[in-house]
Amino acid sequence: VTGSETPAGRFATPDPDRRRRTGVPEVVFAEGKTVDQTFALLARLRHDDPGVPALATRCPPDVLAGAADEFASEEVAVDPVARTVRVGACPPARGDVVVVSAGTSDLPVAAECRETLAALGVGTREVVDVGVAGLHRLLDRLDDVARADVVVVVAGMDGVLPGVVRGLVAAPTIGVPTSVGYGVAADGRTALGTMLASCSPGVAVVNIDNGFGAAVHAASIVRGRRP
Amino acid sequence: VTGSETPAGRFATPDPDRRRRTGVPEVVFAEGKTVDQTFALLARLRHDDPGVPALATRCPPDVLAGAADEFASEEVAVDPVARTVRVGACPPARGDVVVVSAGTSDLPVAAECRETLAALGVGTREVVDVGVAGLHRLLDRLDDVARADVVVVVAGMDGVLPGVVRGLVAAPTIGVPTSVGYGVAADGRTALGTMLASCSPGVAVVNIDNGFGAAVHAASIVRGRRP
Amino acid sequence: VTGSETPAGRFATPDPDRRRRTGVPEVVFAEGKTVDQTFALLARLRHDDPGVPALATRCPPDVLAGAADEFASEEVAVDPVARTVRVGACPPARGDVVVVSAGTSDLPVAAECRETLAALGVGTREVVDVGVAGLHRLLDRLDDVARADVVVVVAGMDGVLPGVVRGLVAAPTIGVPTSVGYGVAADGRTALGTMLASCSPGVAVVNIDNGFGAAVHAASIVRGRRP
């Protein structure tokens, strides 16, 4: 029996029920896919569930450059820092997630988180460059942070910021380690370990550089909150 | 200048403002402390903030055995599986967190999570032994799981269960890897990696065996939910 | 004594008896070899054992591009996704191995497995993109998977799929971790650990990205099965 159970030319199995089941529509992880594959998947998502925008993350330059032409009849948002492409308008925003980042180099991961939240219909604010080397920068912004529904804290190098933030606020707090740094910090594992071992209980952590995953967890929290 | 800035006999600096600031009262991490230190800290917490129970986690046998006598005038709950001691009555429970565990050996970590949630005034249910070796055990309980406010999934060995659950439900989902297993699974790092790398977006993760931290994150979510 | 025991120009020692002894002919691992070395080795294999096709794996672009011309008088199959070159016709296929892959990015490793099995005279089918983020995709295909002689499951990131599959079928199941992913999943070690620690007993595992090795193990099983 040599043959294929999958129709010729198929490289993906759709999961049309996902948004109803998990609250999150399918999203295209563009890394390692060809431009054609990514555009085809975005088009299918638009077709299957026109009620929400289609999102692609970790897009290579070709995808970022070609998206506007490919989907010329739609609203397209390309964010070269976040490396995201969104096709279709964002739903109205509800909720309030603050995305805090420790340093300038962490901004791409923070941007991926922000763009994902927007596509999921969640409101966001950003607080940038408040790493603990200058703790007063954070303390000056504390009221802005503390009143959010959810706090996402993005940090590389020593990964210290999420634990410090969680020791100061009551909102659900999500740590996102980044691969920013060198030496022992080079691949983000030091920042990851710091966040998992945090003395401040209640920090929940996602994979290194995974601003997308933090956004999905934050959105699941916002969906259930008091209006 | 030889001397000490800390009053003689002091081994801890209280943080009486913590509950107001972070929503979580101080909790005694009893591992590596003497019985006397643990009891003294529990007594201080009871005195400083009588409105909530005082909790000690990871208690050695001496603490578990002696707690009832030490605090004879109070309600004391000792859970030898969870290794927790609670002094003072639980607040009324609100919210609904389901604690799912993959195997019998994961029960102590699930119990620590449940006891912490109870002390924080959060309602809990448990679903046990539904690891993916027999996937239908989970599918049979899916409705029970899906209707919770928050899902905590405790799993050792391959750590597969949280990702499978998150692919089936929309509630905020927290993975707790455990150190159950041998060989590559011996210290829980394989389970931790699996959860962080999960194909199902939105799983947030805490440290290995950290049922306490999962409970604190879950409680922070419940506090903000619609009644 | 300065000199060489190996005849001038020789860079390899043939093992002409290997197919009789182990059931597997020599195969050229083209990575790190020059184009000339790879073509010379393929030609030698064709000459020494014309009864089976000669196969090269992990071929760089030069080898893929030049193979058809180099062996113009033979049947040549070049698969740029699998990065394989086969010279000579496949033997008639017997047996039924299903190659299941978790995501689109795992397809190259699945393709290497399929091409190797074909060259070894084993029949294959493929089931693609059925990762556990959408478990129903797998359950919908379960009958197709369960009736195979051997199941090969290719998965990166969390590496969850082989254990889930083995919990649902009785056939010998082989897990192939891939280096697909980022952060803790970046080099495939997380997927490898998950498969080795699987709660579903009986999953056997090969090296990361080693679709070739999985094929050889699967073929050794098929050779001994009931017709």
Next chain:
Amino acid sequence: VTGSETPAGRFATPDPDRRRRTGVPEVVFAEGKTVDQTFALLARLRHDDPGVPALATRCPPDVLAGAADEFASEEVAVDPVARTVRVGACPPARGDVVVVSAGTSDLPVAAECRETLAALGVGTREVVDVGVAGLHRLLDRLDDVARADVVVVVAGMDGVLPGVVRGLVAAPTIGVPTSVGYGVAADGRTALGTMLASCSPGVAVVNIDNGFGAAVHAASIVRGRRP
């Protein structure tokens, strides 16, 4: 909602369909369970599926010592080297799996594999202490090894033996790394890496010290072979 979805006193969810679905009945992993839990689970397995024996692996001394009395009305086989308890008679043996071990210290893992195969109704032979420090010991036994349906090779320290064996035989070969050794070999990871990276294609590998898992994979192969 504080309560439990699992009936009081329940610590496990049965999977009565597992043998029909996967070819392997449930087996009790006794490590980390109480003696009472292990005996209760064995009794339940005997009751639910009397057609096959009930097996417990990695039994602590109390379980090994008390099993004969606990199940006095049944055939009980206690193997203190393998650390297994079997309740109920083995099915008639079919097939021929040879379990090769590299050194004397690897015998417990080999014994766990052999006892599991016996409980699953598979015939076994053993070849012991044929590590590559004295290669001729293996070459002298090669015919015995080569004629088996499946070869399981158990080795600690450098983990070299499975690759050497697979280079000499055509049967499906499974490597089981053990935690025997010290220094870089102390936890079995060196042996595991060696087997996964083997130059001899077709070695499939299971977790460190996992004689049980190797047996289940071997049994799944034997079930499908020509009689």
Next chain:
Amino acid sequence: VTGSETPAGRFATPDPDRRRRTGVPEVVFAEGKTVDQTFALLARLRHDDPGVPALATRCPPDVLAGAADEFASEEVAVDPVARTVRVGACPPARGDVVVVSAGTSDLPVAAECRETLAALGVGTREVVDVGVAGLHRLLDRLDDVARADVVVVVAGMDGVLPGVVRGLVAAPTIGVPTSVGYGVAADGRTALGTMLASCSPGVAVVNIDNGFGAAVHAASIVRGRRP
């Protein structure tokens, strides 16, 4: 030539010049030595250089229990928390090193640092239990910390405290990671990584649990300071 270049019974080669050369006398590392060896080495140090006390670190219980009797004619200081034995009076203290510890469980390492500094003739103060889970505890003590000649910060788990301190003070700051914690923090490597990767430049780090080494580095700084 079978024999020994070292006089019979000798197990150590003295380095009498060390104090003059490096500013630090020899110190006995008692771990892994017999009680007799440790006492003999202390006696030799007292004999060779009576101007400074003799110190033994990481002493097992037998050494701690027997030291007072062994050196009955001398001033002996035994610290069971620090696990140190000092024979001979401390030199007059000069300088001002503050030893800050993050949690109660870090006190043994802080105590080893303090006892070593005292034996080297350096003045110390202590600030305890000011981990970042309650940042205000540290901010309340900041003036005490900032006026020291050198700051030693001892922290396990996430190892966050040294970087936070260094971002607030100008004094030379030394981080000492401890092996306090569990899961990813179990052996102190997470705390070590955090300190090395600190966003606050200028934190210098010593080995895990090495309060002794931090003291020696601090003393070398104090020796050169303005009086």
Next chain:
Amino acid sequence: VTGSETPAGRFATPDPDRRRRTGVPEVVFAEGKTVDQTFALLARLRHDDPGVPALATRCPPDVLAGAADEFASEEVAVDPVARTVRVGACPPARGDVVVVSAGTSDLPVAAECRETLAALGVGTREVVDVGVAGLHRLLDRLDDVARADVVVVVAGMDGVLPGVVRGLVAAPTIGVPTSVGYGVAADGRTALGTMLASCSPGVAVVNIDNGFGAAVHAASIVRGRRP
């Protein structure tokens, strides 16, 4: 609430008080920033605190090439080996830090340390290529090394030199591991471990390749020394 708490176009939060608080002005870490970002940050630092030069470390080639033109009205020092750009004149040098390097390949890290010290107003000397393969090279220079206020020792590969130096001198000694080497030395972790585990007590260590951090720690020591 979709919006940003940070003014449009802002990518950094200044910390103008840092020099007064910690003795170290802000420094631009140029890796991962655009040329425009780095130049903007340098200009801001010059504006906010004209009393000290502005420094950028780990500058990519574009920054090194363009700095002189960008700041044409100021004294600009570009060091392509150190990969630093300094804008503004150095303060008068005080103190005496010797920077010792083990091999020619360690010179970039030594140069970063030297340039940072100069910008901080600290005097430096260098001793190069005195690795322990030829120990007499170091012994010949020992007097030069021993009379320094602080010794910084930069070494890759085996990282042996700092411990050997600290066994010969009394000055505060800082080890800087570098990523020079291959095989087990490839990423600098072997050198880091050697320095942390040094038999010579009192070596303090900074992150791999972190000449900047060593300079900051050395400067904090020099600030407090006797004139």
Next chain:
Amino acid sequence: VTGSETPAGRFATPDPDRRRRTGVPEVVFAEGKTVDQTFALLARLRHDDPGVPALATRCPPDVLAGAADEFASEEVAVDPVARTVRVGACPPARGDVVVVSAGTSDLPVAAECRETLAALGVGTREVVDVGVAGLHRLLDRLDDVARADVVVVVAGMDGVLPGVVRGLVAAPTIGVPTSVGYGVAADGRTALGTMLASCSPGVAVVNIDNGFGAAVHAASIVRGRRP
């Protein structure tokens, strides 16, 4: 076919030809074997090859305590520090191997090396406690070390000594890392890495704590030297 290819009661396959083939007789690795197994294997070795003594390494206390009685009719040498038992007289010693150890805690590994060399008929000398914290201790003994046929250098913690020695002598030099130390040095891997990455070319390395392996390599060198 359930049965065993190995005669009943057999747990080892002898390799009587090993000494002729490799120059080294079989040696009993006693760790993980029962007392009876170790004594039986020693007796067999004495019987099979009476021309050389039988040696057991890494003997547990029972073996050390019982050996003299078990082999009462023979010369028996028990070394509790080396944890070796030798049965039968040593061959006449030839050659000159010097075993250098860095610290007192490294003596057991040095002793295992010395006892193995004696059993193999190789002459030894020892130089102890000459770690680089006091380099002059080594320089004082350099002539003793330099005139040896082979130098074995045993060191834990930072593992620095072998590279320093090899930079000073011309003889073949073997590094033996030990598991002495704590923190990053706890399991010997730091010392191992240092030796492998040594700047002094020509250091060859064996496994952690493997004094036996170093002795065998040294003996193979001595066998071929000029008399």
Next chain:
Amino acid sequence: VTGSETPAGRFATPDPDRRRRTGVPEVVFAEGKTVDQTFALLARLRHDDPGVPALATRCPPDVLAGAADEFASEEVAVDPVARTVRVGACPPARGDVVVVSAGTSDLPVAAECRETLAALGVGTREVVDVGVAGLHRLLDRLDDVARADVVVVVAGMDGVLPGVVRGLVAAPTIGVPTSVGYGVAADGRTALGTMLASCSPGVAVVNIDNGFGAAVHAASIVRGRRP
């Protein structure tokens, strides 16, 4: 004191005594050096010690391409596979070292070893592509291998070959792990671990890809052998 103890333009400290002291002249490690630095160092070595050739290892393409012109008046040997440049004629060869390599991809490391031995005046032979996947290839060449003074065995992937060889011959045997392979074998650490943990006692090991170090150790053995 800002200045430099090293004369202007100097980037290296010569060690002219090294050959007399250690038997090995200085060798230029060209990786990470500029072409000019490498040529300058080679010229200095030629000048300081004209009695032996000057050798550079791990040369980048520029050095390989330009060496013949740079040293036009001398005998120059450039080996692009070994990446070595030798300036000056080799001394007469004595001794007999056989360099065995497991696979074609290991040839560059074997070549570096051979070129170094030639420059040191040691005779070499080579045996290639005899990995254990086809064990008979090695057995066929065993007499060639066994009669050598020293055996160097170069192997990547599983690193099995050195242990197998040492179990068959009596000559001093050196294992050189290579970084050849993928997955768990990708950086050579699996091969390194296998060699260190070898069941065949007496294998000594050098760093990954370090053909040079193996040659230096082999040469130190040959120098002392019987003529």
